[in-house]
Amino acid sequence: MVTICCVCNKTKTDYGWQDKNISNDELHSHGYCPKCAEKALEEIRLHRRETVLTSM
Numbered sequence: 001m002v003t004i005c006c007v008c009n010k011t012k013t014d015y016g017w018q019d020k021n022i023s024n025d026e027l028h029s030h031g032y033c034p035k036c037a038e039k040a041l042e043e044i045r046l047h048r049r050e051t052v053l054t055s056m
């Protein structure tokens, strides 16, 4: 089972996250690589702040 970043499509390997094509037969799940996870978290934080501000 391999994990593919759903943002930049990098694949998690034993050597880290790399640009790598996997065959469709391979079992894979979508997730975030550390870089994109950080970005996504940042966006969630910003969004939350906006939500808080607009609700006041």
Ligand SMILES: [Zn+2]
Residues within 6 Å of the ligand: 005, 006, 007, 008, 009, 010, 032, 033, 034, 035, 036, 037
């Ligand atoms: Zn990524």
